[in-house]
Every structure is written in C-alpha cells, then in structure tokens.
Amino acid sequence: xxxxxxxxxxxxxxxxxxxxxxxxxxxxxxxxxxxxxxxxxxxxxxxxxxxxxxxxxxxxxxxxxxxxxxxxxxxxxxxxxxxxxxxxxxxxx
Numbered sequence: 001x002x003x004x005x006x007x008x009x010x011x012x013x014x015x016x017x018x019x020x021x022x023x024x025x026x027x028x029x030x031x032x033x034x035x036x037x038x039x040x041x042x043x044x045x046x047x048x049x050x051x052x053x054x055x056x057x058x059x060x061x062x063x064x065x066x067x068x069x070x071x072x073x074x075x076x077x078x079x080x081x082x083x084x085x086x087x088x089x090x091x092x093x
Contacts, residue, residue: 002019002021002023003019003022004023005023005024005025006023006024006025006087008091008092010022011087011092014077015077015092023069023071024080024081024086025067028086029067033065036048048065050065051063051064051065051066052064
C-alpha cells in the first residue's frame with residue numbers, strides 16, 4: 001500500500017509494516033513559496049516560476065512553481081519528517 005501527503009497515520013502504517021511509502025510535499029515550503037509569489041504579484045514584480053511546460057490547459061501554458069516531492073519510506077521518515085519538525089516523534093507512538 002502507498003500513500004499521499006506523509007500524514008501521521010501513513011507514517012504509523014509504515015512503522016507497523018502495513019504501508020510501503022508515502023509522498024511528501026512539505027506544506028511549510030509550499031506556503032512560503034505561495035506567500036512569496038503573492039507578494040511579488042501584489043508589488044507588480046515578476047513572479048518567480050520554474051515551469052512553463054507542464055500545465056497546458058489547451059488555452060495556454062500556465063506558468064507554475066513546482067516543488068520537488070520526496071518519497072518517504074521506513075528508511076527516511078525520521079530524517080525527513082521527524083527531524084525536520086514536520087511530525088512530532090510522540091505523535092507516532
């Protein structure tokens with residue numbers, strides 16, 4: 001079984017051997033980038049993007065800023081989720 005969003009329940013399932021991995025997109029990084037882009041737009045500045053090919057809605061290509069997802073499994077959940085402060089170790093007990 002796999003998961004999405006590296007939720008606490010998913011990590012508990014990995015620890016229990018019930019789930020193989022989950023995909024982690026750090027919402028803290030997402031929020032920071034979103035605020036930065038909104039601020040740039042409100043100030044009339046050029047909005048930082050890193051993708052001009054992926055999102056073609058058949059009217060135009062929608063410029064985007066894509067974050068790199070991290071595959072989380074039993075070998076790296078501690079480093080990526082607990083050590084980074086995303087999930088508290090006590091919440092995984």
